[in-house]
Amino acid sequence: MRQVLFHIPLKADWLPAHFPLYLFVLAVGFILAALARLSARSIRQPAVREWLRGAASWLAGFGILAALVIWFTADKLPQGLPIYGFGMMLFLAFLLCTGLASRRAAREGIAREHVQDVAIWLFIGGLIGARITFLRAERNLAFTEMLQEFYKIWDGGIVLYGSVLGGLIAYFLAYLLVFRKYGLATLRLADVLAPSIAVGLCLGRFGCFLNGCCYGQVACPSCPVYAVHFPLSAPAREGLVEQGYQTPAGFTLAPARQQPKEIGARVGKVDPRSDAYRAGLRDGDLILRVGYGAAPNSTRIKDCNIQVIENEKTNRITPPVDVLTHCLVFNWPRGETQLRLTVKHAANGEEEELPPIAPRTLGLHPTQLYEVVSMALLFLVLTAYYPLRRRPGQVIAVLMAGYGAHR
Structure with missing residues (x-):
């Protein structure tokens, strides 16, 4: 499963600083269109000449459209166009x-x-x-x-x-x-x-x-089928969590009465067979931040601080545990498969950023x-x-x- 096949770069480090990529793409589009138009003048076959004229219009239009896309999205999509x-x-x-x-x-x-x-x-x-x-x-x-x-x-x-x-x-x-x-x-x-x-x-x-x-449905362990395990960002994971078949990432959260009111979400139980357990997460740990991305200081990383949110307009208070649920279950970005957790261990009180984990769903048909x-x-x-x-x-x-x- 691969939700994002690749990214089209929207920035080019090999271009001079005063010559952004959208101007380069626009110039290439117009140059190719001009070459096609000039070539059409020297062609005698009417069908080929009309084809070149049409191609010139398409090349110019594509250059304009691509330049506009780069202009409006380059800063919003640092990874590139997915x-x-x-x-x-x-x-x-x-x-x-x-x-x-x-x-x-x-x-x-x-x-x-x-x-x-x-x-x-x-x-x-x-x-x-x-x-x-x-x-x-x-x-x-x-x-x-x-x-x-x-x-x-x-x-x-x-x-x-x-x-x-x-x-x-x-x-x-x-x-x-x-x-x-x-x-x-x-x-x-x-x-x-x-x-x-x-x-x-x-x-x-x-x-x-x-x-x-x-x-498909959950495949039983003895079923004669090659079961598929979908990653964290797949709609399959959302459906299985909503139906109660599995946890979002290999652990549950403690009851509301055990949750902090200001910062962090308390872990209930951690599945010993999960990636989260192998990364070091344990029962009772306090999750302080969640994020996606594989390496520190990466542009792909986006943190979600697990702390209380107060809305002054509606006077609504969102507790930290609901913030975690929103980030992890309902608002996970498409194509991102790795989860990073920053926790405060219950055993020794030390804060640690755990290695990235890649939770998967149960085996499905x-x-x-x-x-x-x-x-x-x-x-x-x-x-x-x-x-x-x-x-x-x-x-x-x-x-x-x-x-x-x-x-």
């Missing part, structure tokens, strides 16, 4: 599925442009439907809260039946507004798209595996990978059946029946 595994899989699924469907459509006498337009409508409509369904049905958020959380697709929260409903609504709108005048038959087009939908489901579920969402395999097999079945179909709609019917049997 590329999330779930979002990358969605991007690859869109490109690959559109390409496969376009090739199949061309063999059936359907213009590639029509399929590409349909793919955009389905992708946007499906994404909107999936997010609305998740935020409303799964998390029961109000409308204003949904607007604040809607764009955070890198956190997961893509509900399949919501994407199906959104995609269907988007297609019928597109058909009424655009595609009806081209005489496209819905069932014929659905057959063309069916194998690509299986590929999209395959890549989407692999994205779920990278993100740690859509996980990798249902995401089960679906990756089954959707890959279903794609092969649909590809083999496609030339054998006798009437429109049969291929998409096989997709629906096969996916229903898989679920």
Whole structure:
């Protein structure tokens, strides 16, 4: 599982101090666009000339967009721009599925442009439907809260039946507004798209595996399965903690009557088999700070001081133990897997920063990978059946029946 695949640097030490990275990217974009534009003038083939002119516009636009992103986010993201595994899989699924469907459509006498337009409508409509369904049905958020959380697709929260409903609504709108005048038959087009939908489901579920969402049940020790242990930042860990299957990081907290009122959160019991125990945490220790990151003085480290918080506007007092719960359970950053604890030992009263630990979940069935395999097999079945179909709609019917049997 890897929620963050890599980071794109937003600062360049190799550039002169008076020449920031966003100006360099902007200059490169305009230079490449100018070269493409000049090359188009010397090309005689109309198709190649138009392609170069279009490429010049895209290069200039990309340079401007990239420069703006670097300008606004360089100070806010010292690690660089994170590329999330779930979002990358969605991007690859869109490109690959559109390409496969376009090739199949061309063999059936359907213009590639029509399929590409349909793919955009389905992708946007499906994404909107999936997010609305998740935020409303799964998390029961109000409308204003949904607007604040809607764009955070890198956190997961893509509900399949919501994407199906959104995609269907988007297609019928597109058909009424655009595609009806081209005489496209819905069932014929659905057959063309069916194998690509299986590929999209395959890549989407692999994205779920990278993100740690859509996980399976707890695997028993004797189950004949390769159980997956997800890290601290995975949604799987949040779900298991909320359902009471495990602790957040290998230890419990003492009852409220034993908790300090000003600074620190008292540890209840520590699992002797946990990373926290091996790092030196013991029953009754007082946790003073939690943070993420592997090395002291690293830019990746962010500390959360465990002390009472008083809100002067609402006169609300948050005790230290609730501050720890908020930091560790409900507000842990995506992609961060290592936990650092600064504690005051109950045995000798000494304060110590423990070595970083990497808590993991209980072993879970990798249902995401089960679906990756089954959707890959279903794609092969649909590809083999496609030339054998006798009437429109049969291929998409096989997709629906096969996916229903898989679920």
